Amino acid sequence: MFPKVGKARNVTRIIAKLDIKSQYVVKPIHFEGLRKIGSPAQLSRGYYEQGADEVFYIDIVASLYERGYDLAQIQTCAKELLVPFAVGGGVRSVDDFSRLFHAGADKVVINTHALQECPDVITRAARVFGSQAVVVNVEAKRWDGWWECYSDCGRIRSGRNVLEWVKEAVERGAGEVLLQSVDHDGRRRGFDVELIGNVIGSVSVPVVAASGAGTLAHIKELLACCTPSGVAIASLLHYGVSTVGEIKSELQECA
Amino acid sequence: MKIGVVDYGRAGNIYNIVNALEAAGADAGTISNADDFAQYDQLVIPGVGAFPDALEEIETRGLRGALLANIARKPTLGICLGMQILCKVGFEFVECDGLGVVDGEVRPIQCKGPVPRMGFGSIEVVRPSRLLAGVTPTDEFYFMHSYEVVNYTDVTGLTSYAEHRYVCAFETGHIFGVQFHPERSREAGIGVLKNFLHAGE
Numbered sequence: 001m002f003p004k005v006g007k008a009r010n011v012t013r014i015i016a017k018l019d020i021k022s023q024y025v026v027k028p029i030h031f032e033g034l035r036k037i038g039s040p041a042q043l044s045r046g047y048y049e050q051g052a053d054e055v056f057y058i059d060i061v062a063s064l065y066e067r068g069y070d071l072a073q074i075q076t077c078a079k080e081l082l083v084p085f086a087v088g089g090g091v092r093s094v095d096d097f098s099r100l101f102h103a104g105a106d107k108v109v110i111n112t113h114a115l116q117e118c119p120d121v122i123t124r125a126a127r128v129f130g131s132q133a134v135v136v137n138v139e140a141k142r143w144d145g146w147w148e149c150y151s152d153c154g155r156i157r158s159g160r161n162v163l164e165w166v167k168e169a170v171e172r173g174a175g176e177v178l179l180q181s182v183d184h185d186g187r188r189r190g191f192d193v194e195l196i197g198n199v200i201g202s203v204s205v206p207v208v209a210a211s212g213a214g215t216l217a218h219i220k221e222l223l224a225c226c227t228p229s230g231v232a233i234a235s236l237l238h239y240g241v242s243t244v245g246e247i248k249s250e251l252q253e254c255a
Numbered sequence: 256m257k258i259g260v261v262d263y264g265r266a267g268n269i270y271n272i273v274n275a276l277e278a279a280g281a282d283a284g285t286i287s288n289a290d291d292f293a294q295y296d297q298l299v300i301p302g303v304g305a306f307p308d309a310l311e312e313i314e315t316r317g318l319r320g321a322l323l324a325n326i327a328r329k330p331t332l333g334i335c336l337g338m339q340i341l342c343k344v345g346f347e348f349v350e351c352d353g354l355g356v357v358d359g360e361v362r363p364i365q366c367k368g369p370v371p372r373m374g375f376g377s378i379e380v381v382r383p384s385r386l387l388a389g390v391t392p393t394d395e396f397y398f399m400h401s402y403e404v405v406n407y408t409d410v411t412g413l414t415s416y417a418e419h420r421y422v423c424a425f426e427t428g429h430i431f432g433v434q435f436h437p438e439r440s441r442e443a444g445i446g447v448l449k450n451f452l453h454a455g456e
Binding site for chain 1: 265266267268269270271274275278303304305307308336347348369370371373374375397399400401436438439440441442444445
């Protein structure tokens with residue numbers, strides 16, 4: 001039908017990741033030792049203006065305390081953005097997904113309930129909202145020769161092998177993987193490149209690599225080894241080491 | 256001109272579409288039952304859902320008849336799944352009849368990259384289009400989908416992803432469809448929504 005084939009673009013998304021506790025963006029180290037960074041709405045706006053391709057908003061204590069969401073706060077953040085907004089933390093049901101979409105989410109992120117209790121919620125959510133709207137959040141902990149899935153912000157073990165779980169989640173209909181590392185998160189010493197490469201090789205859906213960027217060089221190292229669809233950045237942005245714009249222009253130069 | 260965003264139940268990022276329409280200067284609200292249509296001059300059918308479930312919700316909420324009657328005479332913009340359900344048939348999970356407003360089919364995206372396609376990309380305007388007026392080759396729009404529209408001829412825009420070039424916009428009379436999300440595509444997306452508002456003038 002269309003004879004000319006256009007040149008495919010291959011641009012890694014730069015995603016700002018906001019870890020939320022109550023009314024604050026916080027930054028955990030190894031998912032512990034929280035430090036307050038600022039207001040979710042202000043940071044959403046700031047990272048949007050810097051050029052973020054997306055914003056991920058993860059309530060890191062919602063599952064643990066079985067807390068409801070602050071829908072007003074989610075709406076306030078969504079309103080600051082004209083790029084996609086993914087929201088998660090404590091999601092348990094199709095109704096939770098629905099509430100979040102109606103409060104400004106374009107995608108919903110799920111981990112604990114699907115991993116520890118009810119993987120079928122992924123299947124049901126994909127049937128209603130489509131796979132593209134269902135993001136599975138993986139918190140991986142490295143052991144000798146394998147990675148284990150954790151939940152509740154790296155606190156609770158599952159016994160599940162990360163590579164097996166991501167395959168199951170995708171078969172059930174998850175359309176994207178947010179891949180965090182319990183070992184590397186917040187340490188700013190680089191990504192778990194081996195983990196990320198293995199997960200990308202295991203699934204057909206886009207993988208967003210997170211946990212470990214402390215310098216621009218860490219991102220370049222990662223992208224030299226594998227091709228995540230996106231990179232989620234927290235510390236590097238929160239501590240003002242780099243802006244999204246600086247990250248993007250640096251990556252453009254090496255492309 | 257008042258723009259009504261069709262709320263077909265559990266799915267749909269309606270909040271963000273209403274905000275973006277307001278940023279484009281529109282007076283926007285939501286349509287959740289058949290009586291609401293009367294208040295609005297133009298319609299937006301949102302995305303973020305799955306094809307069979309959206310059709311079922313439209314049916315069970317008693318929206319189908321009024322929706323089709325209003326699409327027939329009011330400028331209508333389908334976004335992502337909202338564009339896809341305007342087609343005659345879809346194949347998401349199961350084969351399922353669409354609204355049949357345009358003569359397209361909705362099939363799994365065939366490409367060499369990860370699916371769903373997730374991220375910003377440019378579009379090629381291949382035919383004069385009111386909706387895509389002013390769009391340049393460097394403008395980028397957000398794509399977030401696993402299915403694409405095929406077998407349709409009133410195509411105005413194409414996009415490329417992972418060695419695959421396919422339909423991302425159509426326009427037939429006062430009916431418009433876009434595969435990308437103008438409400439999540441920065442200023443370029445607001446420009447497209449402004450064009451849609453002008454289509455009703």
